[in-house]
Amino acid sequence: MHSADPFVAAxxxxxxxxxxxxxxxFMRYSRESGLSMSQVGALFHIHREENCGVSxxxxxxxxxxxxxxxxxxxxxxxxxxxxxxAPNDRRAKQLVLTEKGRQVVQESIHARQGWLNDLAAMLSxxxxxxxxAALGILLEKINRLEETADSK
Amino acid sequence: MHSADPFVAAxxxxxxxxxxxxxxxFMRYSRESGLSMSQVGALFHIHREENCGVSxxxxxxxxxxxxxxxxxxxxxxxxxxxxxxAPNDRRAKQLVLTEKGRQVVQESIHARQGWLNDLAAMLSxxxxxxxxAALGILLEKINRLEETADSK
DNA sequence: CTGTATAGTTAAGTGAGCTTAAATATTTAG
DNA sequence: CTAAATATTTAAGCTCACTTAACTATACAG
Numbered sequence: 495m496h497s498a499d500p501f502v503a504a505x506x507x508x509x510x511x512x513x514x515x516x517x518x519x520f521m522r523y524s525r526e527s528g529l530s531m532s533q534v535g536a537l538f539h540i541h542r543e544e545n546c547g548v549s550x551x552x553x554x555x556x557x558x559x560x561x562x563x564x565x566x567x568x569x570x571x572x573x574x575x576x577x578x579x580a581p582n583d584r585r586a587k588q589l590v591l592t593e594k595g596r597q598v599v600q601e602s603i604h605a606r607q608g609w610l611n612d613l614a615a616m617l618s619x620x621x622x623x624x625x626x627a628a629l630g631i632l633l634e635k636i637n638r639l640e641e642t643a644d645s646k
Numbered sequence: 647m648h649s650a651d652p653f654v655a656a657x658x659x660x661x662x663x664x665x666x667x668x669x670x671x672f673m674r675y676s677r678e679s680g681l682s683m684s685q686v687g688a689l690f691h692i693h694r695e696e697n698c699g700v701s702x703x704x705x706x707x708x709x710x711x712x713x714x715x716x717x718x719x720x721x722x723x724x725x726x727x728x729x730x731x732a733p734n735d736r737r738a739k740q741l742v743l744t745e746k747g748r749q750v751v752q753e754s755i756h757a758r759q760g761w762l763n764d765l766a767a768m769l770s771x772x773x774x775x776x777x778x779a780a781l782g783i784l785l786e787k788i789n790r791l792e793e794t795a796d797s798k
Numbered sequence: 799c800t801g802t803a804t805a806g807t808t809a810a811g812t813g814a815g816c817t818t819a820a821a822t823a824t825t826t827a828g
Numbered sequence: 829c830t831a832a833a834t835a836t837t838t839a840a841g842c843t844c845a846c847t848t849a850a851c852t853a854t855a856c857a858g
Contacts, residue, residue: 501774502762508781509758511788513668516661517687521708530815530844535669548806556673561846563807568844585805585854606661609791610654616787622653628780629660635768636663639761682814682845700836713816715837720814737824737835 515609523605527598529572534602536565537591540575541599545588547580574598667761675757679750681724686754688717689743692727693751697740699732726750 496503524531532555539554540546552562566589569575574595580586591599617625648655676686684707691706692698704714718741721727726747732738743751769777 497759497763499763499766501769501778502759502766504778504781505762505765506755506759508785509668509762511785511792512664515788515792516665518708525708532845549804556677557846558848559806560808560848563805565845567807580805583805583855585852587806603658607649607654607658610657610661611649611651612791613657613784613787614651614654616790617653617783621783624776625780625783626653626656628777629656631769631773631777632765633656633660633663635765636667638768639764640663640667684815701834709816710818711836712818712838715835717815719837732835735825735835737822739836 516606519605519609520602523602527601529598532565533569533574534598536569537574537595537599538602540589540591541596545580545590547586547588548577549586551589569595668758671758671761672754675754679753681750684717685721685726686750688721689726689747689751690754692741692743693748697732697742699738699740701738703741721747 496506520534521531524534527534529537536551536555539551543550548562548566549559551566552559555562566575566577570577572594573592576590576592577587578590580588614622648658672686673683676683679686681689688703688707691703695702695706700714700718701711703718704711707714718727718729722729724746725744728742728744729739730742732740766774
């Protein structure tokens, strides 16, 4: 089942272990905050892409503008985001997190930090340095991959 | 926003980049196979935990047995899993993937390998060795963390 | 200027995912 | 053996997330 390349195999093993744990925490946090995973995911997107529009979110989620619009309406109803008119195109909206929405994002990040801290506590300083260097390599490459993908 | 600990900060940056990409691929694959993310996730759980029961799945997803049961019914209807009587407890069911269900899991893994291979192509042999060593450290620790969590 | 394209919204419809409650069969504890 | 606990299922009800279609206001192209 795993790839023949030891590197890809190692990554896959890591992905499996990591995704399982991450997803479990994400789902738990979403439910505790009374939101669905989709809604929290949308908040994160709006947080990351300041002043994005309805279609931007729809594209990112791979759904129609209508679906995005209706999801956003529910987030507006819950006071988590605001929709305003875009400055250079009166047809378009700009999405921004409210203070409440920002708090949800912060708390989700904080919840994630909890188990990352647990993980960090198990590594020696030498191990940490090693992992930081390796993650630096991976990050540089994945960012390059995303630049390529984003130009599609 | 990021933790003061450089290690945790590096992990977080990696988490953000990685989760975004992984989730995008996972969502795309789920939709292409006509299943929801929850359904694919359940298939993966059944795949990993051979002969698990309805309540096991519900516990893993953090939902009631009724919710799990109804989701499983939909997977049965689509020919992706089978439910049989557990050998040592006539109240319980054992879940197993059909060939069709196994194929969905395989294809999802294969889709993930695609971008991991893209990533691998960008690293030198030395970089790969470094990353493999670091991931080995992380894996050992995260497995230990899960053993601790599983004993709760 | 006119026709076409675009951004977003609303309505209607459908299916998934969840809850609680009730029920049945089976297992366990005393 | 009896009562309590347990695993699962089904029903009913609700919300979310999605689709397509239709619409309005705005931007763009010729």
